[in-house]
Amino acid sequence: MTNTWPKNHLTADDLDAFHSEALSSEMRLHLETCEDCRRLVVLDRQVLEMLGRAPSYAPSAEFADRIMARVQVGKPAPVPVLSFPRWTRRRIAAMVGVAAGMAASVAWSAVNRQLLESWLDGSTAALWNTGAVLWQNGLTYLAAQPWFEGIRSLVGSPVRLGAIGALTIALYATGLLTLRRLVTPSAGSVSNAGA
Amino acid sequence: MTVRPGSLREKTDQEVVALAKEGSEEAYRELIRRYERPVFSLVFRMVRNRELAEDLSQETFIKVLNAVQTYRPEFKFSSWVFKIANNAAIDHLRKRELDTLSLEGSPHADTPELVEATALQIGERGESQLQEVENRELGGTIERAISRLRPEYRSCILLRHVEGRTYEEIAEMLNLPLGTVKTYIHRARNELRILLRDVRDE
Numbered sequence: 001m002t003n004t005w006p007k008n009h010l011t012a013d014d015l016d017a018f019h020s021e022a023l024s025s026e027m028r029l030h031l032e033t034c035e036d037c038r039r040l041v042v043l044d045r046q047v048l049e050m051l052g053r054a055p056s057y058a059p060s061a062e063f064a065d066r067i068m069a070r071v072q073v074g075k076p077a078p079v080p081v082l083s084f085p086r087w088t089r090r091r092i093a094a095m096v097g098v099a100a101g102m103a104a105s106v107a108w109s110a111v112n113r114q115l116l117e118s119w120l121d122g123s124t125a126a127l128w129n130t131g132a133v134l135w136q137n138g139l140t141y142l143a144a145q146p147w148f149e150g151i152r153s154l155v156g157s158p159v160r161l162g163a164i165g166a167l168t169i170a171l172y173a174t175g176l177l178t179l180r181r182l183v184t185p186s187a188g189s190v191s192n193a194g195a
Numbered sequence: 196m197t198v199r200p201g202s203l204r205e206k207t208d209q210e211v212v213a214l215a216k217e218g219s220e221e222a223y224r225e226l227i228r229r230y231e232r233p234v235f236s237l238v239f240r241m242v243r244n245r246e247l248a249e250d251l252s253q254e255t256f257i258k259v260l261n262a263v264q265t266y267r268p269e270f271k272f273s274s275w276v277f278k279i280a281n282n283a284a285i286d287h288l289r290k291r292e293l294d295t296l297s298l299e300g301s302p303h304a305d306t307p308e309l310v311e312a313t314a315l316q317i318g319e320r321g322e323s324q325l326q327e328v329e330n331r332e333l334g335g336t337i338e339r340a341i342s343r344l345r346p347e348y349r350s351c352i353l354l355r356h357v358e359g360r361t362y363e364e365i366a367e368m369l370n371l372p373l374g375t376v377k378t379y380i381h382r383a384r385n386e387l388r389i390l391l392r393d394v395r396d397e
Contacts, residue, residue, distance in 0.1 A: 012381035043388045050337045050391070051356035059235040059249050064227045067253055071260040074218025 010037045015044050208272035215263050223260055230273065231256075234280045237353055241284035243342055251287060255280040277358065278368040281350050288346045340390040348383035355380050 010018070010027060017023045018041055023031070031037050109116055142148055155161045203211055203225040211229075214222035234255055239248035259276055266275065341349060350369065354360045362380070366373045 012377065012384075015381075015384075040388075043392055044384060047384055047387045047391060048356055051352070051387075054337050054341075054357050055236075056232045057236040057239045057245075057248075059231055059252060063231055063235075063249065063253065064224055067227055067256045067260065068220070068223065070257050071223060073220050073223055074216075 009034060010040060015041065019045065019048060209268050212263060212266055212268070212272055215260070216266075223263075226260065226263075226272075227256055230276050233358055234276060237277065237350070237358065238280050238284045240338070240341055240353055240357075241281070241346065241349060242287055247287070248284075251283045252280065255283050271364070274360075274364055274368050277354060277360070281354070281368060285346060285350065336391065337387075340387050343390060344383050344386055348379050348386070351376055351379040352383040352387070 008030070010031070014023060014027050017027070018031075031041065155164060203214070203221060206214075206225075208226070208229070211222050211225050215226060231252070235248060235252045238251045238255070239245060242248050242251065255276065258279055266272065341353070344352065351365055354365045354368065355362070360368070362373055362376050365371075365380075366376045369376065371379075
């Protein structure tokens with residue numbers, strides 16, 4: 001008997017089908033004529049029978065008590081706070097790679113400064129002009145809006161400006177706390193199978 | 196909350212977990228009672244060291260029971276327990292390689308009765324002494340054969356043919372593609388056939 005699965009002999013799926021009495025008639029016919037496959041089937045059945053009869057082991061008598069001493073009955077699992085990811089080799093390698101890339105980029109820029117400047121010279125002025133025009137147009141557009149004067153008078157007083165600033169910070173903090181609650185896992189590394 | 200332990204035995208896992216969520220200590224103990232042997236057996240066969248297997252099994256139950264409030268009943272409780280137990284064993288094996296194989300009783304057993312009670316449970320009660328000896332030899336042979344398998348093959352074949360889990364459940368538990376699980380199991384069976392054939396030929 002060989003350890004491989006010749007094309008015309010019983011496959012692994014055929015073996016399963018044989019044990020569950022669902023072997024196709026074609027393979028049943030093959031089994032009647034193939035001595036190798038018959039031996040394979042017999043030995044496989046013996047393996048499964050032995051596995052099925054494999055004994056079960058019992059832990060020590062105090063096993064359950066020791067567990068119960070460390071279990072919080074009826075209490076919900078503590079919600080873990082978000083923590084900084086562990087320093088695994090892969091993460092360290094990724095960080096070193098990024099840092100090396102950045103260092104290489106800075107070094108190249110320092111060495112080839114003239115070349116870099118020649119690239120940037122032409123494009124910088126054009127970009128700057130375009131940006132200034134866009135900015136001016138944007139401001140003009142905003143100032144022309146009917147609600148602009150209302151907002152301007154609202155933030156005109158330092159007291160009102162302070163109050164609006166405080167309200168904005170409070171809203172931002174509330175949003176952050178809500179987001180943290182939403183993204184924090186409920187049970188750490190313990191999750192249902194398939195969940 | 197108090198529940199009669201006897202009444203719990205007829206309940207499904209889902210019902211017992213629901214009682215545990217309500218704070219029934221008896222329900223917690225019932226869950227341990229149901230799974231301590233299968234979980235311990237699986238972990239013991241994986242790490243092949245009784246004391247270590249007991250520690251890992253204990254950690255498995257503590258993890259499961261402390262997180263029982265988060266259990267989602269649409270999944271099988273047993274799959275959840277086995278998944279955590281297997282992860283614990285595999286994590287340990289990745290850190291350390293163990294070659295010892297003990298078929299004796301618990302290291303905590305300090306009397307002959309306790310040693311007997313915690314040793315391998317082979318065959319049905321009432322078997323003749325000869326059958327018991329034969330079964331013990333058979334148990335030793337299969338244990339040695341299993342212990343020679345690669346850890347990934349070992350957990351797959353134990354879950355499939357000792358614990359009776361389906362291929363799909365195993366794939367879910369071990370986070371492996373179904374095809375990989377099937378391949379592992381058939382390769383493991385292939386290796387076991389060769390090992391057992393060699394034993395018989397000796």
